[in-house]
Amino acid sequence: MWLTGNENGEVVDYCGVLKNLRKALATFAGHMGEEIIDEESIQPETDPLRSNEILLKELVERIKLIKKFLEERGECLSDIYEKTGFEKYGAIKRAKEAINENDETRKRFGIMAREVFKKFKACVNIEGVNDYRYDYDAINQLYKSLQKDRDEADITAIIRELHGIVDAVVEPQKGSAAMVQAPYDISKIDFDKLRREFEKSDKKNTTVQALKDAIEKKLERMLKQNPFRTDFRVRYEEIIAGYNHEKDQVTIEKTFDELLKINNGLDDEARRAIREGLDEESLALFDLLKKNDLSKNEIKKIKEVAVALLATLKEEKLKIENWREKTTTRDDLKRAIHDFLWDSETGLPSSAYSETDVTTKTDVVFLRILNHYATPNPAIYASKFH
DSSP states (O other): OEEOOOTTOOOEESSOHHHHHHHHHHHHHTSSOEEEETTTEEEESOOTTSOHHHHHHHHHHHHHHHHHHHHTTTOOTTHHHHOOHHHHHHHHHHHHHHHTTSHHHHHHHHHHHHHHHHHHHHTTTSTTGGGGHHHHHHHHHHHHHHHHHHHTOOHHHHHHHHHTOOOSOEEEOTTSOOEEEOOOOGGGOOHHHHHHHHHHOSOHHHHHHHHHHHHHHHHHHHHHHOGGGHHHHHHHHHHHHHHHHSOSHHHHHHHHHHHHHHHHHHHHHHTHHHHHTOOHHHHHHHHHHOOSSOOHHHHHHHHHHHHHHHHHHHHTGGGSTTGGGOHHHHHHHHHHHHHHHHSTTTSOOTTTOOHHHHHHHHHHHHHHHHHHOSSSSOGGGSTTOO
């Protein structure tokens, strides 16, 4: 029943016309609505205009593509479900090593796997689909294992595995068979030994990809904290471009070595704030404010300015709710930064900074605050930020 004549122009649908209309439109559009496949992408649930035979054939074709992809690299998908125990583990490890040949092959496998998931879902009620259940499960197992590797990439864990560490300090808990693993001191690593161990590894591709993933996460975090770390990003991209362009045993080992150097450089950069006597937030402002050819006293003064300016803004301007959304509050904050930097007591040393310099530094500091300080304490500087 439809009710019309309502003062507010509302239409009340008591007989489900809207729902049925949407269903009809979806059918004529070629699918029965949307469904999330493997938490990755939204795909049509089924296509009523295509026969079961065609849908099943498309699934088989997608599975064959992955089988061919692995066979070209000397691996067999069926080993993953036909073998058991250590042999099954070895089959998965070798398949992942083949997939991790480089960034292009890893991306290609991901696309093909998601296509299989989509087609299998479309065939879920079709007779004969379970003939391909083992292939589907094997692909899904590989896909999820690769995703887990990426999500849990950790440099310390990678080094532990290469060293084949069985911790010397492992004690059973009282009343339990559980074991306690001692923390591993990464600063005591013998990197020459680590390289030799990598040379012997039978999963070099997977190790390099895991190291890449871990460094990318670290780089992303550190660049958000301080934009003056872009040199690390440039160097990292050069290493990966070389790795993807020409692939052989020497290239893999060289890439591993260079990634370790990048990681060591990032660790050293992460400690720079402590060496400068600052925290990460103040260091970012200090890097924006400093310039070349400064004396020790001028550098000391700029550090003080960075700390004091940040504290002042947090105590006053950044406490204003939604300050970035209004022109007046944005302009007010920019004036406050300029006045602070220009002031003879609180500001930059006049011996090194002209009025033009102060205006320039005001602009870069304001943009930094505008882009990262929606609140006085942004998440990128929280201890648990990832």
